[in-house]
Amino acid sequence: MPRNRSGCSVLQSAIDIKRWQQQPPTVVEARPARCPACGTASCPLGGAIRLQGHGKRERQVWGPSGPNHAPEVISIIARRYRCLSCSAVLLVVPRGVLGRRVYSAAAIGFALALWGLALATAAEVRRRVSPAKILGDSAVTGWATLRRWARDVAQRGLFADAPDPGPSASLRQSAATAAARLAASADPTTRALPLEQRAFFGAAHVT
Numbered sequence: 001m002p003r004n005r006s007g008c009s010v011l012q013s014a015i016d017i018k019r020w021q022q023q024p025p026t027v028v029e030a031r032p033a034r035c036p037a038c039g040t041a042s043c044p045l046g047g048a049i050r051l052q053g054h055g056k057r058e059r060q061v062w063g064p065s066g067p068n069h070a071p072e073v074i075s076i077i078a079r080r081y082r083c084l085s086c087s088a089v090l091l092v093v094p095r096g097v098l099g100r101r102v103y104s105a106a107a108i109g110f111a112l113a114l115w116g117l118a119l120a121t122a123a124e125v126r127r128r129v130s131p132a133k134i135l136g137d138s139a140v141t142g143w144a145t146l147r148r149w150a151r152d153v154a155q156r157g158l159f160a161d162a163p164d165p166g167p168s169a170s171l172r173q174s175a176a177t178a179a180a181r182l183a184a185s186a187d188p189t190t191r192a193l194p195l196e197q198r199a200f201f202g203a204a205h206v207t
């Protein structure tokens with residue numbers, strides 16, 4: 001179970017980012033069916049609720065909302081629940097939001113595909129994916145965030161379903177392997193789109 005920085009378990013809802021933002025789910029709509037920590041049913045038949053609403057948390061999500069959109073920063077309201085059986089605290093976020101990362105899964109998949117498959121430069125990837133206006137020192141030689149994502153992929157800490165690129169793979173090859181897997185997992189209706197766009201849509205469904 002992925003956890004965020006404050007140690008809370010993070011759970012993706014079936015609701016995607018766009019719908020969540022337009023119509024934030026109520027405490028009832030976003031409540032998970034069961035506690036991911038102990039398996040207790042959240043609303044046992046005829047019994048009292050076991051996963052109680054435990055407030056809301058505002059969260060930023062970075063990246064473009066579509067492959068042809070400008071990068072942006074949006075805010076979503078994540079919902080917290082507390083399990084009365086095991087005291088676990090859960091944070092429920094939209095599908096496509098990853099526990100420890102400020103960028104959306106779609107933005108990261110898109111970046112890996114632009115760099116690994118479309119062979120865009122790191123600066124170009126940054127221009128298309130990052131809403132950050134102030135460039136740090138790393139912008140001169142590349143984009144540290146992009147290399148970190150590729151390293152996380154190689155170490156199986158991100159998009160762990162991707163095939164292992166092997167110990168001798170470069171960061172860019174690791175990015176390409178993961179991006180190809182994401183593109184292949186996208187809905188068949190995206191088949192005519194360029195690979196990097198398919199990677200965007202494939203990554204949006206990753207939990």
Ligand SMILES: [Zn+2]
Pocket residue numbers: 035036037038039040083084085086087088
């Ligand atoms: Zn529990």
